[in-house]
Amino acid sequence: MNSAYAAYRQTAIQTASPDKLIIMLYDGLILALERAKTAIATKDAAGAHQQLLKAQSILSEGLRAPLDMRYEVSKSLAALYDYWHRRLVEANIQKDAAPIDEVLVYVRDFRDTWVQVAEKARQEQAAAAPQGLSSGEALRHE
Secondary structure, eight states: OHHHHHHHHHHHHHHSOHHHHHHHHHHHHHHHHHHHHHHHHTTOHHHHHHHHHHHHHIIIIIIITTOOTTSHHHHHHHHHHHHHHHHHHHHHHHTOSHHHHHHHHHHHHHHHHHHHHHHHHHHHHHHHSOTTSOHHHHHHHO
């Protein structure tokens, strides 16, 4: 059953739109941070360490690495992601939930913003499609 879930998850990742992938990364980051907080609260240092490393990996490899540094917004996001990463390293060293709470506020806000942007883009795409055709059919007819 675990291999079936892994296959499903891999397929979901491979077929997701770019905006959905970003939302999935933020969801994974939130989950890892929540689990790290729980591990810290229950004095599970190894569990906290594992979850904080996972969160740091999502930040550096999933969110920061693909940024195109030719754009100023990418440079700003990279600096922000670096700051979050440093705060999570501090949380891991000190086994302190306060830096995690700080990062979670921002991560949740960014995730919610991406959800809104993705929904608005879908609505605009649907509005631009010719009447009676789905957005996929409209693209094929252009």
